[in-house]
Amino acid sequence: MISTQNLTYGYSKKELLFKDLNFTQSAGSIIGLLGKNGAGKSTLLKLISGLLYVKDEQIKVNGYIPHKRDPDFLSDIFFVNDTPFLPSLTIKTYLQIYGALYKSFDIEKMYKILLEFELQEDQNLKKLSHGQQKKFIIAFALSTNCKLLMLDEPTNGLDIPSKSVFRKVLVNSVEDDQLVIISTHQVKDVETLIDKIIVVENGSIVFNEDVYRITEKLQFKILNHLDDISGIIYSEKSPMGYKVILPVNNDEETEMDIELMFNAICNKTEINL
Numbered sequence: 001m002i003s004t005q006n007l008t009y010g011y012s013k014k015e016l017l018f019k020d021l022n023f024t025q026s027a028g029s030i031i032g033l034l035g036k037n038g039a040g041k042s043t044l045l046k047l048i049s050g051l052l053y054v055k056d057e058q059i060k061v062n063g064y065i066p067h068k069r070d071p072d073f074l075s076d077i078f079f080v081n082d083t084p085f086l087p088s089l090t091i092k093t094y095l096q097i098y099g100a101l102y103k104s105f106d107i108e109k110m111y112k113i114l115l116e117f118e119l120q121e122d123q124n125l126k127k128l129s130h131g132q133q134k135k136f137i138i139a140f141a142l143s144t145n146c147k148l149l150m151l152d153e154p155t156n157g158l159d160i161p162s163k164s165v166f167r168k169v170l171v172n173s174v175e176d177d178q179l180v181i182i183s184t185h186q187v188k189d190v191e192t193l194i195d196k197i198i199v200v201e202n203g204s205i206v207f208n209e210d211v212y213r214i215t216e217k218l219q220f221k222i223l224n225h226l227d228d229i230s231g232i233i234y235s236e237k238s239p240m241g242y243k244v245i246l247p248v249n250n251d252e253e254t255e256m257d258i259e260l261m262f263n264a265i266c267n268k269t270e271i272n273l
């Protein structure tokens with residue numbers, strides 16, 4: 001679905017953000033795109049969606065060159081920005097106008113998600129709070145059934161119940177022929193959703209692994225002491241004790257602690273899966 005070939009991009013010619021970035025990604029995953037502030041996550045999403053320009057065929061998405069903005073390409077991708085810009089229209093009117101732009105738009109699904117998010121069709125989008133606008137655009141994105149969904153900080157501004165609804169509707173909505181990329185700092189919000197982690201650092205992809213491979217090879221535990229435990233890959237002191245990453249050695253699989261995993265990667269821990 002996405003392939004990049006020596007993708008090179010910088011906001012200024014002197015300083016490149018991405019240099020010769022190569023990666024491919026097929027459909028059927030919900031990816032957590034992680035990285036520190038300024039790592040290049042949003043830029044990568046903008047390049048994939050064609051909002052930023054690169055020469056030649058350095059990126060292909062669904063067989064299209066994104067920046068050419070072919071209508072067929074645009075009707076099958078959706079990019080949810082951290083701060084959505086919505087017109088002064090009621091939800092109902094917005095759906096009538098913009099739903100038509102997406103070939104697989106499902107109005108019934110939209111109304112079901114609106115109900116879950118406690119939004120009504122007669123509400124004016126401009127008069128919604130930031131969190132309500134976010135919920136609206138997430139509901140719309142999921143209802144387009146686009147092959148590629150990119151969500152930049154989707155849980156930013158959502159209250160706690162809405163975050164649970166977000167997780168539920170996303171999991172129930174996504175099909176195997178879709179690819180979802182979620183860029184976020186709120187890693188705990190997406191921990192149970194994602195099946196792949198991609199970490200970007202200084203314009204490079206420094207980690208790219210399926211969650212099932214991580215939990216097959218690594219254990220995530222909390223220990224009272226570090227003494228007498230051999231093979232610790234990474235550890236961090238926490239109020240409960242020591243959070244540690246260990247190799248799996250007795251077939252006992254644990255849930256991945258995404259925050260610990262991310263910190264281990266950022267601390268340049270050698271992780272061999």
Ligand SMILES: Nc1ncnc2c1ncn2[C@@H]1O[C@H](COP(=O)(O)OP(=O)(O)OP(=O)(O)O)[C@@H](O)[C@H]1O
Nearest residue numbers: 011012017035036037038039040041042043044185
């Ligand atoms: N419009 C722009 N003009 C110039 N530089 C920019 C622009 N947008 C982003 N940058 C720079 O590009 C780099 C990557 O920014 P980007 O927004 O992609 O990072 P990010 O990983 O999404 O960060 P954050 O987690 O803080 O949102 C940063 O150094 C940033 O200052």
